[in-house]
Amino acid sequence: MSFKAVVKGVGSYLPEKVVTNADLSERVDTSDEWIRERTGITQRFIASENELTSDLAVGAARRAMEQAGLGPDDIDLVIVATATPDLTFPATAAIVQAKLGIRQGAAFDIHAVCTGFVYALSTAEKFLASGQHKQALVIGAETFSRILDWEDRTTCVLFGDGAGAFVLSAEPADQADGKGIISSCLRCDGSMVDLLHVDGGVSSTQTAGHLRMQGNKVFREAVNRISSAMMEAADAAGIAPAEIDIFVPHQANQRIIDGVVKKLGISKDRVISTIAQHGNTSAASIPLAFDTALQEGRIKSGDLVMLEGMGGGLTWGAALLRY
Numbered sequence: 008m009s010f011k012a013v014v015k016g017v018g019s020y021l022p023e024k025v026v027t028n029a030d031l032s033e034r035v036d037t038s039d040e041w042i043r044e045r046t047g048i049t050q051r052f053i054a055s056e057n058e059l060t061s062d063l064a065v066g067a068a069r070r071a072m073e074q075a076g077l078g079p080d081d082i083d084l085v086i087v088a089t090a091t092p093d094l095t096f097p098a099t100a101a102i103v104q105a106k107l108g109i110r111q112g113a114a115f116d117i118h119a120v121c122t123g124f125v126y127a128l129s130t131a132e133k134f135l136a137s138g139q140h141k142q143a144l145v146i147g148a149e150t151f152s153r154i155l156d157w158e159d160r161t162t163c164v165l166f167g168d169g170a171g172a173f174v175l176s177a178e179p180a181d182q183a184d185g186k187g188i189i190s191s192c193l194r195c196d197g198s199m200v201d202l203l204h205v206d207g208g209v210s211s212t213q214t215a216g217h218l219r220m221q222g223n224k225v226f227r228e229a230v231n232r233i234s235s236a237m238m239e240a241a242d243a244a245g246i247a248p249a250e251i252d253i254f255v256p257h258q259a260n261q262r263i264i265d266g267v268v269k270k271l272g273i274s275k276d277r278v279i280s281t282i283a284q285h286g287n288t289s290a291a292s293i294p295l296a297f298d299t300a301l302q303e304g305r306i307k308s309g310d311l312v313m314l315e316g317m318g319g320g321l322t323w324g325a326a327l328l329r330y
């Protein structure tokens with residue numbers, strides 16, 4: 008029997024503390040005007056000292072499970088997309104599994120930075136489509152505030168903390184009503200590590216390190232790579248990108264989102280943008296934006312939704328689903 012991976016629940020979680028552009032301009036040589044004009048960001052949420060990536064992930068997961076009407080005994084796969092794990096090991100997914108009281112199935116992390124959620128969703132889809140697992144919790148969760156150099160104005164103004172989660176169920180394809188993940192496209196070009204990386208790690212420096220980015224070089228790569236992944240995902244489903252109902256992009260820069268939308272002829276009223284409120288939350292940004300749009304009534308049952316991400320690696324990718 009073939010199965011579809013159908014989205015049954017969505018949830019998100021943000022820390023309480025809001026840091027505005029004005030707050031940052033007291034710390035580094037920047038301004039609200041520069042940040043808003045160059046990125047679209049007006050504020051970001053920052054985790055408190057004792058709040059870990061797994062705590063944000065659990066907050067989002069609980070809401071997604073509640074919406075799906077599922078409890079800890081029902082989930083048999085937990086995948087956490089994160090570049091800011093609680094510990095070097097075990098996987099943050101194992102910690103999340105324990106905090107949620109899930110005692111069966113598999114749990115592991117996926118590390119594809121800002122493309123992490125697209126990688127995780129595509130991976131979960133393959134586990135569910137094979138029939139090996141039945142109900143998956145797929146989470147994007149980050150505490151990027153912990154790897155920022157707060158003296159570096161070129162990076163510290165861009166990122167925030169948060170989490171978002173999907174519950175996916177394996178449903179027999181002939182009973183799924185056309186819903187579920189339809190196609191995905193995952194890509195990586197490791198030759199561009201220097202453009203965006205963290206300058207520390209277990210094996211190299213035995214420290215967590217700080218995020219370093221040549222922002223304008225990453226920007227130049229973004230629109231074309233994201234658009235081509237979206238075109239491949241759309242092609243695989245036999246549609247044109249302009250036919251999608253809703254576009255939920257990774258929230259890195261409003262100008263990148265606008266460039267992709269223009270290039271692919273997607274109508275602006277179909278685009279979900281939460282960058283102003285959340286900043287760039289890396290692997291959390293897509294499910295966070297998705298949940299925000301759901302709460303605002305902008306995504307409806309049966310909508311054809313395109314997701315995309317791009318980030319460190321460089322990695323990039325897209326996924327198409329019917330909600």
Ligand code: UT7
Pocket residue numbers: 036037038041042045046121160161162164221222223224225226229258259260263287289317318319
């Ligand atoms: O999610 C992971 C993937 N990441 C991305 O997709 C990020 C892609 N890159 C970007 O979004 C943009 O490149 C940035 C928002 C990071 C930067 O915008 P930009 O328009 O590419 O600016 P730039 O790096 O070319 O810098 C322009 C100027 C520079 O000054 P000079 O050399 O022209 O005098 C920077 O020093 O802006 C200066 N600058 C700032 N000024 C005020 C850089 N950061 C700031 C700042 N406040 N925070």
